[in-house]
Amino acid sequence: MGNASSMLTQYDIEEVQEHCNNLFTQQEIVSLYKRFCQLDRNAKGFISADEFLSVPEFALNPLSQRLLKMVDGLNFKDFVAFLSAFSNKASIQQKIELIFKVYDINSNGKVSFNDMLSVLRDLSGSFMSEKQREQVLSGVLEEAGYTIDSFLFLDDFIKVIGNSGLKMEVDVHVD
Amino acid sequence: MDLDRPNIEEYLTTDSIHKPQEKLLLRDLLDISPALTEAAGAIIDDSFTRCFKSNPPEPWNWNVYLFPLWCFGVVVRYGILYPVRVLILTIGWIIFLSSFTAVHFLLKGNDKWRRQMERYLVELICSFFVASWTGVVKYHGPRPSMRPKQVFVANHTSMIDFIVLEQMTAFAVIMQKHPGWVGLLQSTILESVGCIWFNRTEAKDREIVARKLRDHVQGADNNPLLIFPEGTCVNNHYTVMFKKGAFELGCTVCPIAIKYNKIFVDAFWNSRQQSFTMHLLRLMTSWAVVCDVWYLEPQNLKPGETTIEFAERVRDIISVRAGLRKVPWDGYLKYSRPSPKLTELKQQIFAESVLRRLEEK
Numbered sequence: 001m002g003n004a005s006s007m008l009t010q011y012d013i014e015e016v017q018e019h020c021n022n023l024f025t026q027q028e029i030v031s032l033y034k035r036f037c038q039l040d041r042n043a044k045g046f047i048s049a050d051e052f053l054s055v056p057e058f059a060l061n062p063l064s065q066r067l068l069k070m071v072d073g074l075n076f077k078d079f080v081a082f083l084s085a086f087s088n089k090a091s092i093q094q095k096i097e098l099i100f101k102v103y104d105i106n107s108n109g110k111v112s113f114n115d116m117l118s119v120l121r122d123l124s125g126s127f128m129s130e131k132q133r134e135q136v137l138s139g140v141l142e143e144a145g146y147t148i149d150s151f152l153f154l155d156d157f158i159k160v161i162g163n164s165g166l167k168m169e170v171d172v173h174v175d
Numbered sequence: 176m177d178l179d180r181p182n183i184e185e186y187l188t189t190d191s192i193h194k195p196q197e198k199l200l201l202r203d204l205l206d207i208s209p210a211l212t213e214a215a216g217a218i219i220d221d222s223f224t225r226c227f228k229s230n231p232p233e234p235w236n237w238n239v240y241l242f243p244l245w246c247f248g249v250v251v252r253y254g255i256l257y258p259v260r261v262l263i264l265t266i267g268w269i270i271f272l273s274s275f276t277a278v279h280f281l282l283k284g285n286d287k288w289r290r291q292m293e294r295y296l297v298e299l300i301c302s303f304f305v306a307s308w309t310g311v312v313k314y315h316g317p318r319p320s321m322r323p324k325q326v327f328v329a330n331h332t333s334m335i336d337f338i339v340l341e342q343m344t345a346f347a348v349i350m351q352k353h354p355g356w357v358g359l360l361q362s363t364i365l366e367s368v369g370c371i372w373f374n375r376t377e378a379k380d381r382e383i384v385a386r387k388l389r390d391h392v393q394g395a396d397n398n399p400l401l402i403f404p405e406g407t408c409v410n411n412h413y414t415v416m417f418k419k420g421a422f423e424l425g426c427t428v429c430p431i432a433i434k435y436n437k438i439f440v441d442a443f444w445n446s447r448q449q450s451f452t453m454h455l456l457r458l459m460t461s462w463a464v465v466c467d468v469w470y471l472e473p474q475n476l477k478p479g480e481t482t483i484e485f486a487e488r489v490r491d492i493i494s495v496r497a498g499l500r501k502v503p504w505d506g507y508l509k510y511s512r513p514s515p516k517l518t519e520l521k522q523q524i525f526a527e528s529v530l531r532r533l534e535e536k
Contacts, residue, residue: 032219039224053512056508057217057221058214060521061214064214067211083219086211116204116205123522123526126522128529140201141201143200161206162202
């Protein structure tokens with residue numbers, strides 16, 4: 001690494017910082033850029049799905065396919081913006097927004113019973129039967145005041161997950 | 176059943192399990208933050224990619240008087256050292272090839288003498304190689320002896336590991352067959368010391384190779400066998416998991432630890448970034464290659480220990496001696512995806528926690 005194209009100018013750093021609403025410091029952005037260049041093997045300017053999957057810890061995550069849809073082909077600016085939800089400076093609302101986006105796979109602004117079932121399926125695999133999943137989900141939904149026909153919006157997510165100590169932070173190591 | 180991965184669940188963090196006595200609520204199912212956090216953590220930094228990152232030595236030529244000094248150094252290295260080294264290597268090759276062919280044919284009848292001469296000649300050419308990069312190799316510990324039922328294992332950083340070790344003792348080795356001039360070298364020279372070929376991409380290859388290994392260590396006449404159980408080159412800061420093949424041959428395992436000093440050049444061969452020829456060229460145009468080799472105490476399988484535990488124990492011995500960090504990944508993940516069983520493990524943990532909390536109602 002270290003060819004001319006992988007040098008960030010001060011302008012670039014400031015642009016990226018603005019784009020992620022100052023949730024990362026400039027040094028963190030430089031660190032993330034090094035990582036971005038490391039993953040983007042042929043300096044194309046984005047990381048392909050295959051390159052993400054070459055990180056074993058990512059590939060074995062049950063939600064990897066869902067996340068791939070969100071990060072595949074992102075340029076560096078958007079890559080940082082995506083990761084900014086995991087900054088310790090990000091608000092709870094931003095984190096819940098990301099969670100909502102993971103559920104709302106068709107991006108229509110609402111999450112249905114089937115959407116929730118689909119995520120539950122990814123997380124539990126073959127270790128729960130479809131019937132058990134439907135049972136569990138409908139049970140907790142009804143207890144929270146919803147039905148299986150309800151659509152959940154971002155506000156519902158915020159209400160349900162809200163301030164119950166949501167921990168969604170990752171540290172960016174700075175040399 | 177893939178028995179190659181020992182207790183990897185110990186290394187993988189479980190999804191954050193909410194206190195198991197509490198009733199299951201909607202919020203518990205909607206909150207996928209543990210899985211997301213793990214994924215984001217892996218994107219930002221992961222212990223596997225770190226093993227294969229080249230860490231070149233820090234540049235020191237950054238001011239007015241250091242820069243010309245460095246330029247002068249470049250001139251000396253490329254203009255004087257490099258041609259001299261090429262000359263030395265060429266002379267070495269001429270001597271070796273002529274002596275080797277001579278010995279091979281003249282001593283045809285006298286097998287014992289022939290093999291001894293061939294061994295000596297292989298050690299000689301390796302010494303020439305090491306001289307061609309001004310190798311400063313310090314060997315610690317008792318030199319390997321030729322005894323049956325023993326196998327040597329070492330950590331792997333570059334193909335030169337083999338040359339560095341071979342100059343001291345003519346090992347037989349198990350290697351991936353390479354294309355080009357390296358392959359030619361392998362088929363001609365190495366055949367004489369006894370080499371076993373394997374092919375990473377062939378699945379059935381493992382059994383064939385295992386059998387060849389076993390046959391080799393049984394023979395009293397064969398050269399001691401050297402195996403690099405990591406299966407791939409790692410950057411000399413970490414060790415990846417050892418493959419159990421070397422540890423289930425029913426013989427003593429003698430660990431060897433190799434640590435390169437990066438003061439003049441980084442000896443890690445990043446096969447994704449450069450070919451072996453370029454790598455050699457880089458070594459031949461640096462001041463020196465400095466390394467330490469430790470021959471460590473031979474180990475045997477302890478009663479009640481599994482092969483995998485044995486492999487991990489030896490890996491621990493080598494990592495501690497050479498100051499390397501251990502990483503719970505299989506080196507072959509460089510070429511393939513992790514087994515879906517690992518994902519299934521995470522799913523199982525999650526499913527069981529949900530079902531358990533359901534029963535708490």
